[in-house]
Amino acid sequence: xAGVIQSPRHEVTEMGQEVTxxxxxxxxxxxxxxxxxxxxxxxxxxxxxxxxVPIDDSGMPEDRFSAKMPNASFSTLxxxxxxxxxxxxYFCASSPGxxxxxEQYFGPGTRLTVT
Amino acid sequence: xxxxxQSLFLSVREGDSSVINCxxxxxxxxxxxxxxxxxxxGLQLLTxxxxxxxxxxxxxxxxxxxxxxxxxxxxxxxxxxxxxxIYFCAxxxxxxxxxxxxxxxxxxxx
Numbered sequence: 001x002a003g004v005i006q007s008p009r010h011e012v013t014e015m016g017q018e019v020t021x022x023x024x025x026x027x028x029x030x031x032x033x034x035x036x037x038x039x040x041x042x043x044x045x046x047x048x049x050x051x052x053v054p055i056d057d058s059g060m061p062e063d064r065f066s067a068k069m070p071n072a073s074f075s076t077l078x079x080x081x082x083x084x085x086x087x088x089x090y091f092c093a094s095s096p097g098x099x100x101x102x103e104q105y106f107g108p109g110t111r112l113t114v115t
Numbered sequence: 116x117x118x119x120x121q122s123l124f125l126s127v128r129e130g131d132s133s134v135i136n137c138x139x140x141x142x143x144x145x146x147x148x149x150x151x152x153x154x155x156x157g158l159q160l161l162t163x164x165x166x167x168x169x170x171x172x173x174x175x176x177x178x179x180x181x182x183x184x185x186x187x188x189x190x191x192x193x194x195x196x197x198x199x200x201i202y203f204c205a206x207x208x209x210x211x212x213x214x215x216x217x218x219x220x221x222x223x224x225x
Contacts, residue, residue: 004157033212042217043158043203056212091157104213106157 004107006092012113018080021110023092024073031095033104034067034077038088049075082114119204119216126222133191135219137204142185144206148213149178149189152201161202162189191221199223 005024013019025032033048047057052069060067064083069075079086089111093104120138127133139147145166150158164171164178164187171178177190191198201218208214 043215045212048212093157103160103163104158106159108155108157 004092004094004105006090006107006110008110009108010111010113012115013082014115015083016081017114018078019082019086019112019114021077021090021092021112023075023077023107025075025092025094026096026105027073029094029096029105031097031104032069032075033091033093033095034075035091035093036088037091037109043091046077079112082112084114087112087114118214119206121202121204121216121219123217124220124222126224127194129194129196129223129225131194133189133194133198133221133223135189135191135202135204135221137187137189137216139185139187139204139206139214141206141208141214142182144208146207147178147180147187148203148205148207149176149187150203150205150215152203152218154200158203194221194223196223196225 007022034046036044046059047067049069067077089109091109093106095102095104148163149161151161152158175192179188201220203218204216205213
């Protein structure tokens with residue numbers, strides 16, 4: 001298995017632009033997580049899905065952030081409009097079973113820079 | 116405050132032992148985890164321990180759990196430069212996602 005795949009690996013955009021981050025989880029995993037990592041705040045859980053259904057989006061910072069999972073093999077995290085404070089590394093992770101009892105497999109991350 | 120707390124930095128000499136400490140808050144956590152993040156990569160599970168255990172050893176890694184004090188530690192014996200990374204402690208809280216600490220950045224000096 002190729003593991004969790006994220007694209008793009010790096011994204012540089014100007015303030016106000018729309019940004020879409022993509023994730024392909026490991027086949028057969030029922031849970032998908034989106035995280036944001038910054039030096040100041042560490043690793044923050046933004047949202048997670050179970051069987052393509054959003055379960056908890058309380059970590060999404062603002063209405064500018066939205067996430068979808070149209071099928072079991074694809075998810076997007078969209079920021080519209082982007083702001084410089086959104087600059088961070090965004091990780092997608094997937095897990096095969098019960099929410100916290102199983103290992104989470106992380107993708108390599110997307111480094112987002114908003115100028 | 117943070118649910119899971121870790122010191123942010125640790126520096127050790129190559130060949131010495133490293134000890135990374137973590138405190139958590141939920142005494143009902145059944146699993147506690149250590150994840151490793153190498154530069155430019157995502158987190159990867161390093162080891163975990165069940166709450167009914169006091170210690171778990173896996174080659175150079177030793178995990179110690181003190182449930183009374185809600186304290187978890189990771190000891191790396193004979194630390195190598197390849198061990199330089201960020202180490203995250205994480206706890207589970209029942210049917211909810213893992214709660215991660217902010218991570219401890221381990222620097223190994225040759």
